[in-house]
Amino acid sequence: MNSSAIEIEKAAVILKLLGDKTRLTMLKMLDTHDYCVCEFVAIFKVSQPAISQHVRKLKDAGLVRETRKGQWIIYSLNRESDDFPFVQSLIHHLPNQDFKLEELEVQGLRISCD
Amino acid sequence: MNSSAIEIEKAAVILKLLGDKTRLTMLKMLDTHDYCVCEFVAIFKVSQPAISQHVRKLKDAGLVRETRKGQWIIYSLNRESDDFPFVQSLIHHLPNQDFKLEELEVQGLRISCD
DNA sequence: TAAGCATATAACGATTAACTTATATAATAA
DNA sequence: TTATTATATAAGTTAATCGTTATATGCTTA
Numbered sequence: 586m587n588s589s590a591i592e593i594e595k596a597a598v599i600l601k602l603l604g605d606k607t608r609l610t611m612l613k614m615l616d617t618h619d620y621c622v623c624e625f626v627a628i629f630k631v632s633q634p635a636i637s638q639h640v641r642k643l644k645d646a647g648l649v650r651e652t653r654k655g656q657w658i659i660y661s662l663n664r665e666s667d668d669f670p671f672v673q674s675l676i677h678h679l680p681n682q683d684f685k686l687e688e689l690e691v692q693g694l695r696i697s698c699d
Numbered sequence: 700m701n702s703s704a705i706e707i708e709k710a711a712v713i714l715k716l717l718g719d720k721t722r723l724t725m726l727k728m729l730d731t732h733d734y735c736v737c738e739f740v741a742i743f744k745v746s747q748p749a750i751s752q753h754v755r756k757l758k759d760a761g762l763v764r765e766t767r768k769g770q771w772i773i774y775s776l777n778r779e780s781d782d783f784p785f786v787q788s789l790i791h792h793l794p795n796q797d798f799k800l801e802e803l804e805v806q807g808l809r810i811s812c813d
Numbered sequence: 814t815a816a817g818c819a820t821a822t823a824a825c826g827a828t829t830a831a832c833t834t835a836t837a838t839a840a841t842a843a
Numbered sequence: 844t845t846a847t848t849a850t851a852t853a854a855g856t857t858a859a860t861c862g863t864t865a866t867a868t869g870c871t872t873a
Contacts, residue, residue, distance in 0.1 A: 590794045593727065597720040600789075604715025605861085610707055622820060635862060637821055656819050656870045671792045675714075678785050680704045719831085736850060749832060751851055770840045770849050 591671045599668055602646055603675065607631065608639050612662070612672065614682045615649060619661040627692075628685050648672060705785045713782055716760055717789065721745065722753050726776070726786065728796045729763060733775040741806075742799050762786060 591599075603609045607629055614620060625636045640660055643649040650663045663669065705713075717723045721743055728734060739750045754774055757763045764777045777783065 591792050593724055593793050593796075594720055596793055597718055597723045599718075600714045600723065601718025604711055604713075604718040606708055606711040607861095609711045609714065613707065623818090626819095631861090632863065633820070634822080634864085638861080641821080653870085658820065674788055674792065678705050678788065679707050679710055682707075721831095737848090740849095745831090746833065747850075748834085748852080752831080755851080767840085770847095772850065 591668060595668065596671065599646065599648075599671065602642060602648075603672075605639070607635075608643060609676075609679070610682060610685075611639065611643065611660075612648065613676045613679045614685060615660060615662040616673075616676055617681065617683055618686060619659050621654075621657040621659050623657065624689060625660075627689055705782060709782070710785065713760065713762075713785065716756060716762070717786075719753070721749075722757060723790075723793070724796060724799075725753065725757065725774075726762065727790045727793045728799060729774065729776045730787075730790055731795065731797055732800060733773050735768075735771040735773050737771065738803060739774075741803055 603612065610629075611620075611625060622633070622636055622640060625640065626633045629636060640649065640651075644651060644660075646668075647666045648663055648668065649660050651658050651660050653659075664673075666672070717726060724743075725734075725739060736747070736750055736754060739754065740747045743750060754763065754765075758765060758774075760782075761780045762777055762782065763774050765772050765774050767773075778787075780786070
């Protein structure tokens with residue numbers, strides 16, 4: 586047991602959710618920046634609906650939050666989630682993904698969502 | 700990034716593996732004791748082949764090791780795995796599962812594998 | 814209001830995952 | 844050697860997952 590224990594069933598659900606390269610990368614990216622869906626679409630090699638479905642799963646689990654900014658929807662890490670300490674200690678082990686943002690900028694695909 | 704960083708692809712594979720209640724519980728159990736397959740069979744509500752398949756996946760990923768002790772095969776955490784720091788920080792958040800062992804003993808199902 | 818961009822939802826197909834039962838293998842004990 | 848116990852493998856079924864295309868919704872701008 587641990588000071589910030591999480592039920593094993595709940596942990597399994599979260600781990601399954603993050604056991605997907607796309608969603609895990611998204612979450613790590615959100616650790617340093619907020620992103621709009623269109624940026625995720627530009628970064629990952631899947632269709633817009635696929636991205637939409639991935640972020641929906643993260644949102645349904647309460648791990649991310651969305652805020653609409655005009656026509657864009659910005660996703661951010663939900664650091665108020667009860668599960669955030671668990672998630673954070675997890676993504677802490679992952680390499681920073683800011684290079685993806687730089688790639689976007691180089692390619693002129695960075696959209697100013699704010 | 701972090702001192703014990705793990706590739707994001709590899710992390711996703713491990714998280715998917717542990718995104719299963721049975722395997723996640725097994726791994727947490729192995730954090731405090733070694734177990735033989737027959738004990739897992741007695742503890743979890745699935746068939747012996749199902750247990751065998753779960754431990755095989757954990758073994759194939761290098762997270763656990765097996766040692767034969769006569770007719771029994773004992774599984775233990777592979778603390779030498781490159782991924783062990785990642786896995787350990789993860790299971791550190793989970794509640795201790797020793798009560799499962801106590802349940803076995805109460806029911807007289809605890810097999811002395813050593 | 815109509816057009817255009819951003820995002821979500823629906824519906825479907827392909828693949829993967831997790832179980833089951835039946836059977837094989839390996840070690841032990843009679 | 845034969846029976847028994849422990850474990851693994853094979854094969855098949857069902858359900859879940861992840862992607863796709865087509866379409867709907869919502870906001871913005873002309």
